[in-house]
Amino acid sequence: MKMLLGVQRALRHNVSHQLLIRKASFLDKFCKEDGKHKEKTDKPDKSVELTLENAFKLYNLDDEPADCVTLKRSEAIKFYTEMQMIRRMENACAELYRKKIIRGFCHLYAGQEACCTGMCAAMSPEDTAITSYRSHGWTYLMGVSIYDIMAELAQKQTGCCRGKGGSMHTWAKNFFGGNGIVGSQVPIGTGIGLAHAYRCNDAVSITLYGDGAANQGQLFESFNLACLWKLPVVFVCENNKYGMGTAATRAACNPDYYTRGDYIPGIWVNGMDILAVRSATEFCIERAKKCGPLVMELETYRYYGHSMSDPGTSYRKREEIEQVRKTNDPITRFKTLCLNHKLLTEEEFKKLRGTVERNLEHKLIGKQYVPLGSPKPTPKSEIKDLPPPPPPPSPTTEPEKKPSTDKNGKDPKAAKQSASSDSKSTTTDAKTVSAEPRTSGKRQTPNGKSKTPDPSHE
Numbered sequence: 464m465k466m467l468l469g470v471q472r473a474l475r476h477n478v479s480h481q482l483l484i485r486k487a488s489f490l491d492k493f494c495k496e497d498g499k500h501k502e503k504t505d506k507p508d509k510s511v512e513l514t515l516e517n518a519f520k521l522y523n524l525d526d527e528p529a530d531c532v533t534l535k536r537s538e539a540i541k542f543y544t545e546m547q548m549i550r551r552m553e554n555a556c557a558e559l560y561r562k563k564i565i566r567g568f569c570h571l572y573a574g575q576e577a578c579c580t581g582m583c584a585a586m587s588p589e590d591t592a593i594t595s596y597r598s599h600g601w602t603y604l605m606g607v608s609i610y611d612i613m614a615e616l617a618q619k620q621t622g623c624c625r626g627k628g629g630s631m632h633t634w635a636k637n638f639f640g641g642n643g644i645v646g647s648q649v650p651i652g653t654g655i656g657l658a659h660a661y662r663c664n665d666a667v668s669i670t671l672y673g674d675g676a677a678n679q680g681q682l683f684e685s686f687n688l689a690c691l692w693k694l695p696v697v698f699v700c701e702n703n704k705y706g707m708g709t710a711a712t713r714a715a716c717n718p719d720y721y722t723r724g725d726y727i728p729g730i731w732v733n734g735m736d737i738l739a740v741r742s743a744t745e746f747c748i749e750r751a752k753k754c755g756p757l758v759m760e761l762e763t764y765r766y767y768g769h770s771m772s773d774p775g776t777s778y779r780k781r782e783e784i785e786q787v788r789k790t791n792d793p794i795t796r797f798k799t800l801c802l803n804h805k806l807l808t809e810e811e812f813k814k815l816r817g818t819v820e821r822n823l824e825h826k827l828i829g830k831q832y833v834p835l836g837s838p839k840p841t842p843k844s845e846i847k848d849l850p851p852p853p854p855p856p857s858p859t860t861e862p863e864k865k866p867s868t869d870k871n872g873k874d875p876k877a878a879k880q881s882a883s884s885d886s887k888s889t890t891t892d893a894k895t896v897s898a899e900p901r902t903s904g905k906r907q908t909p910n911g912k913s914k915t916p917d918p919s920h921e
C-alpha cells in the first residue's frame with residue numbers, strides 16, 4: 464500500500480512540487496547568496512588523483528567502487544562550502560530552537576554532512592531521494608535555499624512547504640521528504656523506484672533510513688519486492704551509531720547493516736569520507752540501474768542529541784563526541800586532505816568559511832534571516848492554495864451493447880436494427896448530456912451559468 468503511495472507521489476510530483484515550493488521574490492537576494500558557491504578566480508581547475516583507504520567492505524559483490532579517485536579544485540571548493548553550509552545551518556537551528564523561534568521536533572544532521580554531500584555529488588538531476596526526519600541537509604542540497612528551509616522551520620508561509628511541514632517534512636524537486644515516522648519512507652522510496660522503472664527514465668531512488676529503522680519489518684518487505692522486481696533502488700542505512708538513546712549494537716543482532724539485505728548485495732562505506740561516499744554512490748547507482756537494488760551502509764556519527772529535546776549525553780560520554788570531532792570530523796578531514804594535496808591553501812579555506820558565515824550565520828542569528836514578521840499559514844491562506852478540483856468524469860458516448868440474439872427468439876437482424884436504433888437514441892441522449900457544459904473545473908448553477916467552484920467546498 465505504502466509502495467503504491469510512493470508511485471502515486473512520484474507521478475504527481477511535478478504538480479505537488481510546484482504547489483509546495485514557492486519562493487517570494489524578495490528572498491531572491493538571499494537565495495542567490497547562499498546558493499551553490501562559484502569560484503570567481505581565474506585559477507585553472509587543478510585536480511589530484513587520490514587513493515581511498517579503508518573506505519569499503521563488500522557483501523555478495525563481485526565488483527567494487529573505484530578507490531582511485533580524482534578531485535578537482537572546483538569540486539573541493541563546492542564540497543567544503545556545502546558541508547560548512549549544512550554544519551552552520553544546523554548550529555543556527557540549535558540556536559534558534561533555544562530562542563524558541565523554531566518549535567516542535569528538530570533533528571540535526573551535524574556530523575553526517577559527508578553522507579548527503581557525497582551522495583548528491585554522485586546523483587544525476589533525474590535521481591530521487593527520500594529520507595527520515597533528519598532532513599535539513601538533504602533539503603538544502605536538493606535545491607531549497609537555506610532561507611526557505613529556515614522559514615519552514617519557523618512555520619512561515621514563505622517556507623519551502625509554506626510552513627505546514629516544519630523540520631521533519633521538507634520537500635524539493637525530486638526530494639520526497641523529510642518523513643516523521645521511523646522507516647515509513649523505505650516502502651515509499653521503493654515505490655518511487657517502481658515509478659522510475661515504470662517510466663524507464665534511467666533514474667534511481669536513493670532511499671535512506673537509520674540504524675534504528677533498519678530493524679523494522681517494513682524494510683524487509685521493501686527489500687523483497689525491490690529485489691523481486693529488480694527495482695533501481697539504493698537502500699542507504701545512515702548508521703550514526705544510535706537510534707534515539709539506544710546504541711546500534713544494543714538494538715541489532717547483526718549491526719553490519721550492509722549485509723542485512725540477505726539476497727541483496729551490500730557495501731559498507733566510511734561515511735565520514737566524502738570522497739568514499741561519492742565513489743560508492745556512483746557505483747551503486749550504476750549497478751542499481753543494471754541489476755536492481757543494493758544496500759549501502761554509511762558509518763557516520765551525529766554530534767547533537769537525537770532531537771533538540773535530547774541533550775545527547777545520558778547514553779554516551781561527552782568524551783566520545785569530542786573524540787569523533789577531533790579525529791574523524793568529515794569537514795576537518797576533507798580540509799586536511801585538500802591542504803595535504805595543495806588543492807587549496809589555509810588562507811583560501813579561511814575565506815570560504817568566512818563567506819559561509821557571513822552569508823548564513825550572521826543573518827540567521829542577527830534575526831534578518833528568519834522573517835519573524837512573515838505570517839504563519841492560516842486556514843484562509845491554505846484554502847487559497849489548494850490544488851484545482853479534478854476534472855469531472857467524461858460523458859458516456861459509447862452506445863450500450865445489445866445481445867446478438869433476442870431472448871424472445873426474434874430475428875437477429877431485427878434485433879440488430881433495433882440495437883442500432885437504440886444506439887442512435889443512446890447517442891442522442893449522450894449528445895444531450897454532453898451538450899451541457901462540462902468543462903474542467905466548472906459547475907452548472909441552477910440558472911444555467913457556469914461558475915468556478917469554491918475549493919473550500921470541494
Ligand SMILES: Cc1ncc(C[n+]2csc(CCOP(=O)(O)OP(=O)(O)O)c2C)c(N)n1
Pocket residue numbers: 595597643644645646672673674675676677703705706707769
Ligand atoms: C514507527 C515509529 N516508531 C518509533 C518512533 C520513535 N522514534 C523516533 S526516532 C527513533 C529512532 C530512530 O533511529 P534511527 O533510525 O537510527 O535514525 P536516527 O534518528 O539516528 O537518524 C525512534 C524510535 C517513531 N517516530 N516512529
Ligand SMILES: [Mg+2]
Pocket residue numbers: 673674675701702703704705706707
Ligand atoms: Mg541512528
